[in-house]
Amino acid sequence: xxxxxxxxxxxxxxxxxxxxxxxxxxxxxPPRTTEEQVQVIASTMKCPICGGQSVADSDVAASRxxxxxxxxxxxxxxxxxxxxxxxxxxxxxxxxxxxxxxxFAGLVxxxxxxxxxxxxxxxxxxxxxxxxxxxxxxxxxxxxxxxxALDRR
Amino acid sequence: xxxARTDVEETMEEPAGGRRVALxxxxxxxxxxxxxxxxxxxxxxxxxRATQSELVGRLAPATEGTTLDGDEVSVDDFRGRWVVxxxxxxxxxxxxxxxxxxxxxxxxxxxxGDAVLIGVTFDNRADDAREFFADYGGDWPVIDDPENSIGxxxxxxxxxxxxxxxxxxxxxxxxxxxxxRADLDGLIAAYEEAPQ
Numbered sequence: 001x002x003x004x005x006x007x008x009x010x011x012x013x014x015x016x017x018x019x020x021x022x023x024x025x026x027x028x029x030p031p032r033t034t035e036e037q038v039q040v041i042a043s044t045m046k047c048p049i050c051g052g053q054s055v056a057d058s059d060v061a062a063s064r065x066x067x068x069x070x071x072x073x074x075x076x077x078x079x080x081x082x083x084x085x086x087x088x089x090x091x092x093x094x095x096x097x098x099x100x101x102x103x104f105a106g107l108v109x110x111x112x113x114x115x116x117x118x119x120x121x122x123x124x125x126x127x128x129x130x131x132x133x134x135x136x137x138x139x140x141x142x143x144x145x146x147x148x149a150l151d152r153r
Numbered sequence: 154x155x156x157a158r159t160d161v162e163e164t165m166e167e168p169a170g171g172r173r174v175a176l177x178x179x180x181x182x183x184x185x186x187x188x189x190x191x192x193x194x195x196x197x198x199x200x201x202r203a204t205q206s207e208l209v210g211r212l213a214p215a216t217e218g219t220t221l222d223g224d225e226v227s228v229d230d231f232r233g234r235w236v237v238x239x240x241x242x243x244x245x246x247x248x249x250x251x252x253x254x255x256x257x258x259x260x261x262x263x264x265x266g267d268a269v270l271i272g273v274t275f276d277n278r279a280d281d282a283r284e285f286f287a288d289y290g291g292d293w294p295v296i297d298d299p300e301n302s303i304g305x306x307x308x309x310x311x312x313x314x315x316x317x318x319x320x321x322x323x324x325x326x327x328x329x330x331x332x333x334r335a336d337l338d339g340l341i342a343a344y345e346e347a348p349q
Contacts, residue, residue, distance in 0.1 A: 024236050034177075048308075048310035048311075049310045049311050060311075061242075061275065061276035061301070061311075061312075062304075062309065062311065064276070064301075064309045065275070065276065065300075065301035065302075065304055065305050065309075066305055068301065068302070068305075069300075069301075069302060069305040072300070072302070087305070090207060090214070090305060090306055090307060090308035091207065091308040091310070092205075092207045092308070121298065122174075122178075146338060
């Protein structure tokens with residue numbers, strides 16, 4: 001495989017990854033109606049009694065009540081973060097499905113990035129070392145060992 | 154005859170730097186794992202957290218509305234007295250079980266005038282709540298909350314839930330699940346006896 005072909009392959013792989021990341025991070029724009037906004041906010045809040053299910057997906061009384069309260073706050077003109085904050089004031093941060101970016105819970109966001117950087121650094125260092133490693137010539141000891149093995153045949 | 158592998162392997166020792174890196178990486182992973190286990194092991198189990206409330210230590214949320222009898226009532230009207238706010242629903246079995254305890258508490262303290270019991274419906278139609286009181290007794294004020302907005306302001310997750318509001322308007326305790334007269338009396342007595 002030629003060096004040029006290898007370079008082009010790496011460029012193609014990098015482009016595909018980059019395009020996928022950019023495409024994935026672009027959302028479909030802000031919600032258009034109150035119902036859509038309620039749905040979006042409710043999907044980021046955890047039902048207080050049903051494990052990991054969101055308020056949007058759950059039909060228990062508490063989730064229905066929270067959805068109504070979200071709708072009422074949205075109709076008052078509150079922003080999404082104000083609505084989330086109002087619900088968390090009563091139920092605590094445990095109802096947030098998206099962990100906060102500050103405090104101890106913020107490690108959830110930071111650790112994967114740190115791990116990726118460390119892994120990439122380690123891989124780069126390993127590749128560089130392998131490339132630098134000199135091709136060692138056989139020593140007299142090696143030759144003697146091979147001859148000894150051949151004699152035994 | 155095959156070459157003795159041990160002789161060859163002895164001559165292919167891994168560089169000392171690689172071993173050091175592997176050792177450090179293992180150490181870091183071990184420390185992170187130990188940290189994670191210690192954090193998880195020292196956390197309160199979910200059953201204990203269920204009785205915590207963001208509201209404890211804060212002023213009680215606005216608790217006002219029309220009662221099942223058509224009167225207007227507000228927690229603020231009772232400032233200077235202990236107020237017990239009980240969220241319930243007629244379809245809830247633990248609510249039926251705790252009802253006699255609440256009735257006993259209400260009877261005791263209504264006479265003494267030191268504490269007030271207020272019920273709030275949660276996910277319950279007014280007619281069903283009225284029928285509940287007709288069946289099981291009790292005549293304390295019950296706020297009809299068809300949209301459950303008072304319940305959400307208190308962070309109610311599952312009825313029955315009971316909040317105790319001190320005479321200064323601060324929430325001092327949340328009881329998740331059924332509450333007893335002894336629970337309420339014990340809590341109020343503890344606060345009354347505590348040095349101010």
